Amino acid sequence: MPSHLSADHPAAQPPGRGTVEALISQTRRLRGDMDAVRRDARSDGSEPRDRWQRALYDLALHQLNDLDAHLAQLRDGPPPVTATARADRAPAAVPAARGDSLLSRVGSAEWNLLTDHASWSGELYEILGRDASTPPLTLDELPSLVFDADRPKLTSMVTDCLVDAKRIDGEFRIVRPDGGMRTVHMMGEPVLGSDGSTASMWAVLRDVSELRRSQRAVSETRDSLRRPRDVARSEHGPAVEPQEAVLPPWHGSLRLPRQDGPHSLDLAARRLPASPGELTGGDWYDALELPEGETLLSVGDLTGHGVAVTSGMAMLLGAVRGMAMAGTRPGKLLAWLNQLLDTTVEPALGSAVCCRYRPEARTLVWAQAGHPAPLLFRNGTGRRLNAPDGVLLGATSGATYGEAEEALEEGDLVLLHTDGLVPGSSGTDAGPRLTDLAPRFAEARTAQDCLRMVVEEFGETARQDDACVLIARVTSARVTS
Template sequence: MPSHLFADRPAQPPEPGMVDALISQTRRLRGDVDAVRRDAVLDEDDEDDPKNRWQRALCDLAVHQLDDLGAHLSQLKVGMPGEPSAPPALEPASAESPDRLPRVDAVPAVVPEPGAAYGGPAPARTGSLLSRVGSAEWNLLTDEVSWSEELFQIFGRAPENGPMSLDELPSMVFAEDQPVLQAMVTDCLIDGKPIDGEFRIVRTDGRVRTLHMTGEPVLDADGCTASMWAVLRDVSELRRSERAVRESRDSLQHRRHVERTERRVAVELQEAVLPPWRGSLRFAHGGPGAPLDVAGHYLPAASTGLIGGDWYDALALPDGDALLTVGDLTGHGVSATSSMAMLLGALRGMAVAGIRPGALMGHLNQLLETAAQPALGSAMCCRYDPATQTLSWAQAGHPAPLLFRDGTGRALTRPDGVLLGATAGAAYEEADVRLLPGDLLVLHTDGLTRGTGGAQDDSGTRRLLSLAPRLAGARDAQDCVRAVVEEFGEAPREDDACVMVVHVGR
């Protein structure tokens, strides 16, 4: 709006009721934002989490901006500062310019402290609006300089030392910001351009502050620059909050990029290691005994970023037996999938070499103990002999296979075995069970059936066993897997899971 110094008509302030309504709205909004900020701090689980830092920085910035808005509205309510005297011969650089800025002199002391006006705590500030906005005028005809009291406070300069001239002002400005100030002053004095820019100063007490300077030249009757006036505002906290938002946002974006990259690597590694077959895998042994029809499926966690160390595998061994295994390593991401790949590779190699399930579990336990990335894991390893239709199996802290026969299901009795990587030199027992043509085995990791009631909650296992009638009527192993996925795959799960169904042919 036109400068009050040279306006050809008095400014028309808004109605008091309108300003009061805006102040009330700002107070309510400021209180709401401050409550959100407090909750963001209280609910924080990780001080170093980029998302938490970004949320707090945004709240702090919003509070700073609302504090400034509230102070400005309060100043508007108080009214225009007292009119300073000015030489009658002077006139504005452009009397018709709608972008003129009002000169700011002493603001009445009733302006509220930012934050206090809204009934809640505010971030550390340099003080009220009184100490954050000041004005100055440099008269080029008389060399007189006038500073408002607030400007002395902003610069940390004692009033008895007097105001600084335009030549002295750069001595308190950062060296790299001095060209910015010089350009603004030169453009104003020589070309008559308005001033609008920022620079940093080092106060007399050593504190660094960021100032936003706006102003205009004042012309005499001949159109020559007679003086320059400016309003200087301390925006240090506002800029600091903006910088915190940018830095926390960049940190959050970087972390998300790293997470996406790690997830892609984990998925690719998992797909490279898990069985390449899709659908059923039939073991056609040349000797006596029925073949096996096998199908498996991986169920991801509700959070797509939680790619874990679950595996399932079926392998025809050189002696005609079949290897059947499922397992789960602790952790998620590339670390878990790489450890899973190492463990599954070792398991396949030892099974091909003829090592029995119990001894094989012991070797895997030793392998995890000496691994560069320590981890715990549960696993189950089965070796099926089609000639005798015998399943020999061992487990390491893993759910037992479920055997479905004649339309009913039950869990096999588990042989002793602790988690892999938990105890040095652990021994693992083996158990044997004879399978009949038409039998169905369901092998799975604990993420499939884990309930919400802790380790003793077997509701998931009961749900799986209740599928017996449906599984009995399935056409093949793949149809059985589909039934399990339909039952368990829709509900959100905290962890990923694997399921593998083995059908003994007739």
């Protein structure tokens, strides 16, 4: 397909060949790793969960194959679109997603409105199942290939493009001459003439039939795993019990270390439960006085819901406390937690932040495992700390976790939270909403006052998952609530 210069966007320059080759190599390595994982996953497909996992593997491999083919096309450049080239060109070898199902392919076309001339790439002929020696269809003839129910959609897209200069981005089904039906995704835009009118229209058409099939398979198998609402409710009570038994039952503010001394921490924390009827998750918070006057602060989340997850969370929190009391540094502590999750009978994923506060130096040494970094509030402003390296717990064997050190000042406030504290935001997306509270935090007298502000702002909103928040304020005088 020839390149175009549209009316308001200059043509983008293609990436260098070396850059695309590197992306292709990365994609193929990842595809090989994914295929190895799929082969190692032994299941006979008799259980809904097995079918769901198999469908997800197929979908991931299909998309990686798709990406590999598209990058190869980008590296090799556009194919010739002359009639002779189309007739003589043999179909390109394309990896199969499964069995004899062809990988989704990409073809291109241009329709010149001034000369009524149409140009199709060889791939488009193959997608539409047409003989490459026949002339390409005009825009008026194209709907003849489209499934009856989808013709109005195609007509509307093309009309909006030609009349209102809108870009095309939509899907429709086509019926091939052999009777087969395929789903095609079409993206295109008008090319404007010197007088501002539409001179031609170009488009890229992609066969997404297998991709949509894989997505439907994942959706159907996921639906089969959903349990009735009454089962979720029956598990809610037993799941909450171990969580509430393990988490610190704080009322008002807590000061650590307990003995009098400068630069201790004024602490407050809260678990915000999920909406009624939702299963309890594996979120936790903790503060623990350590030998030599240091304080452990941690928050984390074990993925999943229900009794098994809350029990696993209790196991993790116990391990965190034991290793911290033995003097294990935050980075090494998370590495041991990762190994613990990696070797359990039922592997799971988790995220966590682990901090050691040293009051004599007023420093916070911390590490994270795929978790939002702590927020630091000082003099009416707030920012998220720069996170050291750390992957999710249980994601890979032998992972190492970096550490960071932050010097704190009297009056500083550190906020740790789990994902889901701010409804509608995940991960670091919640940071700006939380840092907006900085001016109000500056006027607060205690950590408990700050916690109350967080709960008033975000605690009453319906949430699909539990969330925890832990606030630590550096102080030199005993604080009472």
